[in-house]
Amino acid sequence: MATAFDYDNTSGRPPGVVMRVLSAVLPGVASVGSQTQPYAAAWRAGNAAALAADGPGADPLWVALGDSMTQGIGASAPDRGWVGQLADHLAAAGRPHRVVNLAVTGARVQDVIDQQLPALRDLLDAGLAPDLVTVVIGSNDVVSPRWRSGLTERFSVLLDGLPDGAVVANLPNPHREARRVEALLRQREGEGRLVVADMRAHGPRSWRGKLAADTFHPNDAGYAAMAHVFDVALGLAQPR
Structure with a gap:
């Protein structure tokens, strides 16, 4: 259980040069950026509470992997991101889950491989097998030429580390590398290994x-739209 209580929802990396410059000149960027530490702390506390509730009759476990969007950065509160809104939808459908959110603001695919997958494996080793695993990652890779190269190969390594049945979001970005990731996801979905959100x-x-x-x-409304995508993937709603 050490991972559950000791896991840190931060990367330890300082903001990049571009983010520092934008925060200095654009109040909106600074305002949203100021959510990073408190939202990470909120999820760390929530994770501990979710895992402490384990036992007979406990709700099934949901482990969320990803970046700032899975932390809910930009929303009015940590639980108003897509994860919190989807949790509400699952509960309303009679499928409540305890959420362990391993997402880290600024995370790239390699960070999920290096930090989040080992934490997931620790939970599995502790006998805490999740009923649901979700992944939203890749936006921070695909927008940067530096990290775009080799993205599909890194995504393949990430997918190899997931339990079968994980729900993985694709990348709406039109770049060629995002389309290659799309093809990889569809191949794995066709093999019955994952579900594409x-x-x-x-x-x-x-x-x-x-x-x-x-x-x-996204803001609360944007995250509601993201939650709807997972609603469709999980059979809670029909496409709009």
């Missing part, structure tokens, strides 16, 4: 009115 087909057609003050992260 299809952000391309079921995500919002427009982000107008759905972005936080930094104009990058």
Whole structure:
């Protein structure tokens, strides 16, 4: 159980040069960026509470992997991101889950491999097999030429570390590497190894009115749209 209580939802990396410059000149970027530490602390506390509730009759476990969007950065509160909203939808459908959120703001695919998958394996080794595993990652890779190269290969390593049946979001970005990741996800889905949460087909057609003050992260409405994509993947809703 050490992982459950000791896991840190931060990367330890300082903000990059671009983020520091934007935060200095754009109040919206600074405002949203200021959520990073308190939201990470909120999930760390929530994770401990979720794991402490383990035992006969406990709700099944959901482990969420990802980056700032899975932490809910940009939302009005940590539980108003897509994870919190989907948790509400699952509960309303009679399928409540305890959430362990391993996401880290700024995470790239390699960070999930290096930090989040080992934590998931520790939970499995402790006999805490999740009923649901979700993954939203890759946006921080695909927007940067430095990290875009080799993205599909890193994604393949990540997928190899997931339990069968994990629900993995695709990347709506039109870049060629995102399309290669899409092909990999569809191949794995065809093999019955994962379920694709299809952000391309079921995500919002427009982000107008759905972005936080930094104009990058979703706001509550944007996260509601992301939660709907997972609703569809989990059979809670029909596509709009």
